[in-house]
Amino acid sequence: MVNKKLSEEKVFKDPVHRYIHVRDELIWDLIGTKEFQRLRRIRQLGTTFFTFHGAEHSRFNHSLGVYEIVRRIVDDVFKGRPQWNDEERLLCLCAALLHDLGHGPFSHSFEKVFHLDHEDYTQAIILGDTEVHAVLSEQGVDFPKKVAEVIAKTYENKQVVSLISSQIDADRMDYLQRDAYYTGVSYGHFDxxxxxxxxxxREDQVVIKSSGMHAVEDYIMSRYQMYWQVYFHPVTRSAEVILTKILHRAKLLHQQFFAFKHEPLHFYSLFKEEMTLEDYLKLDESVILYYFQAWQDEDDAILSDLCRRFMDRKLFKYVEFNPNVQMMTLMELNSLFKKAGIDPDYYLVVDSSSDLPYDFYRPGEEEERLPIHLQMANGEIRELSRESEIVDAISGKRRTDHKLYFPLDMLEDFSTKRAAKKKILELLHLTNS
Structure with missing residues (x-):
């Protein structure tokens, strides 16, 4: 493997890490590829900017941050240690830099509607006919495959994988701090x-010296707070609900041969489930927002209204909802919405958010999570929750939150069938927080 160095170190000024240092020619060349530059046009936090106006940072910012953390680990922390294979340094750096390469516009909402997986596209970009693949291949014909394997968590050296993807990895350490910075909250800060x-x-994993346990506890609690105060914020979820419904509506209209004034040219292969890598890479948030802006003028009242809501931030209101005891209420609301001429498929939506802040190893279960291990003073390895009462208290405990979203303005403007309107508002009050 050739490891060419730049004649002069390149630096990016960064608000979180102060500076991002690039000394390897390979990393500099990867940053310059069109596939990596596309990440400038993909927000890191999707619709969160509707709630926290500063959250305009991109996947590009975050990817550089993850790279910098891994660079510090392999160059400053692990270098020279007998259990670290320095030959895999470049592999770690490339996987860190490229780990989010396949994210689409508005990321997770977009993926849910079209049944896509950004990790699949990340690997496809790395292995496909792309500038990224060409740059990686200069390190050897099998090097792109190794990078893809790290991202897929199938690479043979699990120590390398754990730096990029584990319960205490560079990805999480960057996005917690970065997202806290740009949203203006204090929850995501840790040491x-x-x-x-x-x-x-150590062997096939990265462990934490036991004297650092309290810093890890702080990190886990910071993550917990960020999920419930920022990532799962109900206003952000309202925007995601509308975004999702716009995409569903546009797909349905296309299937019904609706005559769009502004044809969804960039969506055709998505709607037909024939998305090529080339088509996928043409999609970014500027393209999506162009269509949403244009579709405000469509003759379909639902598509037009939903696009107007998204572009003008006229979001749905919400109330608490318990699916275990309120399904009959939802069914009655569904019927009343139809009588009121409001389509419940688009205007009465239950949205659920769930998070598991920390988990010990549960082999064979879905989304297996490798635990955080502590290295005790005597050299023994202990799983974190067995030593930390704080972590033990939340280990394996999934928290789920349900909200019912609806357009209150539509109900308030609804002037006929007053009895139906009154009943709807009463039922929504019964589900109120």
Whole structure:
């Protein structure tokens, strides 16, 4: 493997890490590819900017941040340690930089509607006919495959994988701090410097020196708070609900041969489930927003209204909803919405969010999670929750939240069938928080 160095180090000024350092020609060339530059046009937090106006940062920002954390680990923390294979340094750096390469516009909402997986597209970009693949191939014909395997978590050296994807990885350490910075909240801050100092490479994983346990506890609680105060914020979820319904509506209209004034040219292969990698790479948030802006003028009242709501931030209101006891209420609301001439498929939506802040190893279960291990003073390896009462209290405990979203303005403007309107508002009050 050839490891060419730049004649002069390149730096990116960064609000989280102060500077991103690039010394390897391979990394510099990857940053310059069109596939990586596309990440400038994909927001890191999707619709969160509707709630926290500063959340305009991109996947490009985040990817550089993850790279920088991994670079510090392999160059400053692990270098020279007998259990670290320095030959895999470039592999780690490339996987860190490219781990989010396949994200689409508005990321997770977009994926749910069209049944896509950004990790599949990340691997497809790395292995396909792309500039990224050409740059990686200069390190050897099998190098792109190795990078894809790290991202797919199938690479033979699990120590390398754990730096990019585990319960305490560079990805999470960057996005918690970065998202906290751009949203203006304090929840995501933790002592990353301390965690880096107590990280140790060991066999097929990265462990934490036991003296750093409290810094890890703080990190896990920061993650917990960020999910419930930022990532699962109900206003952000309202925007996601509308975004999802716009895409569903446009797909349905296309299937019904609706005569669009503004044809969804960029969506055709998506609607037909014939999406090529070339088509996928042409999609970014500027393209999506162009269509949403144009579709406000469509003759379909639902598509037009939903696009107007998204573009003008006229979001749905919400109330608490318990699916275990309120399904009959939802069914009655569904019927009343139809009588009121409001399509419940688009205007009465239950949205659920769920998170598992930390888990120990549950082999064979869906979404297996490798636990965080502590290296005790005597060299023994212990799983974190067995030593930390704080982590033990939340281990394996999934928290789920349900909200019922609806357009209150439509109900307030609804002037006929007053009895139906009154009953709808009463039922929504019964589900109220």
């Amino acid at each position: 990353m410097e301390r965690i880096l100092r107590v990280m140790r490479p």
